[in-house]
Amino acid sequence: MVSDFLNLTGVHVLVTGASGGVGIATSRAFLEQGAKVTLHYNKTNATLQPLIAEYPNTSCTVQARVDDETEITKAFEEAVAKLGPIQVLVVNHGIWPAENVAIKEMDLERWNNTLNVNLTGSFLVLREYMQQLVRYKVRENVAVVLVGSVAGKIGQVSHADYATTKTAMEGGLMMSLKNEIVQICPHGRVNTVAPGFIRTAMSAEALSNPAFLQRALATTPLNKISEPEDVANSILFLASERASGNITGHVLDVNGGLQGRVVNPVTILPSQN
Numbered sequence: 001m002v003s004d005f006l007n008l009t010g011v012h013v014l015v016t017g018a019s020g021g022v023g024i025a026t027s028r029a030f031l032e033q034g035a036k037v038t039l040h041y042n043k044t045n046a047t048l049q050p051l052i053a054e055y056p057n058t059s060c061t062v063q064a065r066v067d068d069e070t071e072i073t074k075a076f077e078e079a080v081a082k083l084g085p086i087q088v089l090v091v092n093h094g095i096w097p098a099e100n101v102a103i104k105e106m107d108l109e110r111w112n113n114t115l116n117v118n119l120t121g122s123f124l125v126l127r128e129y130m131q132q133l134v135r136y137k138v139r140e141n142v143a144v145v146l147v148g149s150v151a152g153k154i155g156q157v158s159h160a161d162y163a164t165t166k167t168a169m170e171g172g173l174m175m176s177l178k179n180e181i182v183q184i185c186p187h188g189r190v191n192t193v194a195p196g197f198i199r200t201a202m203s204a205e206a207l208s209n210p211a212f213l214q215r216a217l218a219t220t221p222l223n224k225i226s227e228p229e230d231v232a233n234s235i236l237f238l239a240s241e242r243a244s245g246n247i248t249g250h251v252l253d254v255n256g257g258l259q260g261r262v263v264n265p266v267t268i269l270p271s272q273n
Contacts, residue, residue, distance in 0.1 A: 009034035017093030021200030066121030196255025
């Protein structure tokens with residue numbers, strides 16, 4: 001039975017990067033609320049097939065490289081043709097280069113690629129979304145939820161490229177957009193969720209290392225790694241006009257209270273006695 005508590009029934013949601021752990025959990029959460037969901041993917045939609053099979057009338061997939069203007073325009077056109085104008089946008093796509101590289105050693109190719117996908121790609125998606133709000137005169141249940149990261153607040157050693165994109169998203173991009181969207185839709189809102197570590201396929205290898213896990217939880221009061229559903233439920237809350245209709249320009253931390261990163265090894269101080 002579909003719950004209508006969040007008043008998302010029939011609302012068209014587009015989720016970028018829907019084929020990953022958080023994307024799948026978020027898409028499923030919206031579908032369970034009765035929303036119509038367009039699931040965006042870059043290379044393969046294999047992980048999305050179970051959702052499409054389960055919700056054949058209220059879901060569809062679109063493929064696009066987020067850093068390609070033409071492909072993004074085409075994807076939005078396909079989504080609108082299948083499920084109608086898009087009301088809620090979840091900007092969830094992104095890359096996190098696994099190799100640890102300090103700023104002093106990082107080459108321009110890696111820097112540019114991370115910014116191009118995470119930041120410029122978000123700009124292109126947001127621009128197309130805003131243009132279609134105008135084109136189709138969308139006014140009801142309008143919301144954007146950006147998926148940032150705690151790295152955007154506290155940084156991340158050897159991943160400055162990734163952290164920089166998240167800082168920009170959570171700061172200047174979100175704060176500018178939340179002031180612009182109301183010029184089109186008076187009740188339109190823009191917010192961000194900022195997860196810490198999430199238990200997904202991408203993080204499985206790192207989190208299987210006890211030393212890494214200990215450092216990850218060292219400053220986390222709840223002593224918990226987020227599940228994709230933790231992030232998805234927070235996105236649902238911020239997307240719902242009924243639940244968060246007077247919240248905009250806010251970054252919601254979803255990280256167990258994480259306060260920082262352990263950058264120095266733990267040592268036992270000599271006794272003072």
